[in-house]
Amino acid sequence: xxxxxxxxxxxxxxxxxxxxxxxxxxxxxxxxxxxxxxxxxxxxxxxxxxxxxxxxxxxxxxxxxxxxxxxxxxxxxxxxxxxxxxxxxxxxxxxxxxxxxxxxxxxxxxxxxxxxxxxxxxxxxxxxxxxxxxxxxxxxxxxxxxxxxxxxxxxx
Numbered sequence: 001x002x003x004x005x006x007x008x009x010x011x012x013x014x015x016x017x018x019x020x021x022x023x024x025x026x027x028x029x030x031x032x033x034x035x036x037x038x039x040x041x042x043x044x045x046x047x048x049x050x051x052x053x054x055x056x057x058x059x060x061x062x063x064x065x066x067x068x069x070x071x072x073x074x075x076x077x078x079x080x081x082x083x084x085x086x087x088x089x090x091x092x093x094x095x096x097x098x099x100x101x102x103x104x105x106x107x108x109x110x111x112x113x114x115x116x117x118x119x120x121x122x123x124x125x126x127x128x129x130x131x132x133x134x135x136x137x138x139x140x141x142x143x144x145x146x147x148x149x150x151x152x153x154x155x156x
Contacts, residue, residue: 065131085110
């Protein structure tokens, strides 16, 4: 059956059809990950780390060859999320030189760690030596056990 016979070729119907198509496209875009999320996920996957626990601290060790301290950022967000991030920039090319192979990783890197409840976020130190970043988070002392409270009994 011809659509024109049913009156479905009217400008109103075609406008409604375009609006419905736009709505479907918008829904697809809302469920897709954002560029920032994808970039951060790639950066975290490409930044391996070792995490050690000692009696008095937690230690995070990450290889960062060729980076200066100004290229690395260590932060604590939301009171218990340790974020280590930075960026390795491409070296400036000298005239007449061209890359034949480029295998070293360039770009942003990031790692996020949820710290345990006993982590002292006020006592964090970070040091980078020979291309290895070591972030130390001291532990809080264990809480003292509660002593039983004695209540005096009065005789009335």
